[in-house]
Amino acid sequence: MPIQRNTIQRALVLDAVRSLKNHPTTDMVCEYVRRYNPAISRSTVYRNLNLLCEEGHLLRIPVPNAADHIDHRIDPHYHAVCRKCGHVFDVELKEGGTLTEDPSCLCDSVSAKGLKLEDCFVLFSGICDGCAANEAEAGE
């Protein structure tokens, strides 16, 4: 069902993701939104995030073995997760690199039997500066 009504909950959810900027999870959105409307329910946040992603106002970033993260930036770009803290970062294409803005271009590089390739999901991973410092302090 497409979006048909403007509710304060919906506006708050969209606002939260846009204000937080840092690829929040549903939990983080709940926490943020409840500062303005403590009664807002988790289901409402989930439902609104789903709707806003479907309508193209937000972008969903699925992270294996973790909660989905939500991006306010909807132009095509890549992401990376910290393997320690799970924080999600934006990643930019380098000039002259092999990747293009549209990840589905990678489909041209491969072939599959029994399945028509349509899209490609790419997620980088690594260690963020904060967690790297902690690891160094703890002795690798």
Added chain:
Amino acid sequence: MPIQRNTIQRALVLDAVRSLKNHPTTDMVCEYVRRYNPAISRSTVYRNLNLLCEEGHLLRIPVPNAADHIDHRIDPHYHAVCRKCGHVFDVELKEGGTLTEDPSCLCDSVSAKGLKLEDCFVLFSGICDGCAANEAEAGE
């Protein structure tokens, strides 16, 4: 804790994945294994799959918003999921394509602020022949 004992459950789990070949989920492994040992517990299957993947005897394929799939093929290669049925397929590199055997090479094509890139996860998606036929039959 590394593998130290050879149990029949462990052997059955490894056998199941190798016999099934089709990137089974834990559920599929349970089902298969229970034909030989109906009492085997789901936890045991999970624990053994975890162990066998850590030891490099099997490969885990995380699928966003779905159960993990397990591969008996452990040489580096890519995978694709059907967006309808969730079935996982092997994908082969084309000659002259932009992808290399090692997905982490893609790290060289991008840059991130605040995070040191280490690895890259790539998962293709599309529509399998069976589901494509069903879609055509149903109109669209």
Added chain:
DNA sequence: CTTATTGCAAAACATTTGCAGTAAG
């Protein structure tokens, strides 16, 4: 008024874990 949307509590999934009992070495 109509019905999209909400809040709540419960269910759905995938997976892990605590614990007492079993068995591999």
Added chain:
DNA sequence: CTTACTGCAAATGTTTTGCAATAAG
């Protein structure tokens, strides 16, 4: 014998869903 491993049941974490009440248009 020792303790890794198993089976069970319960817990975890994330997300969805049924339903009656609310509110946007």
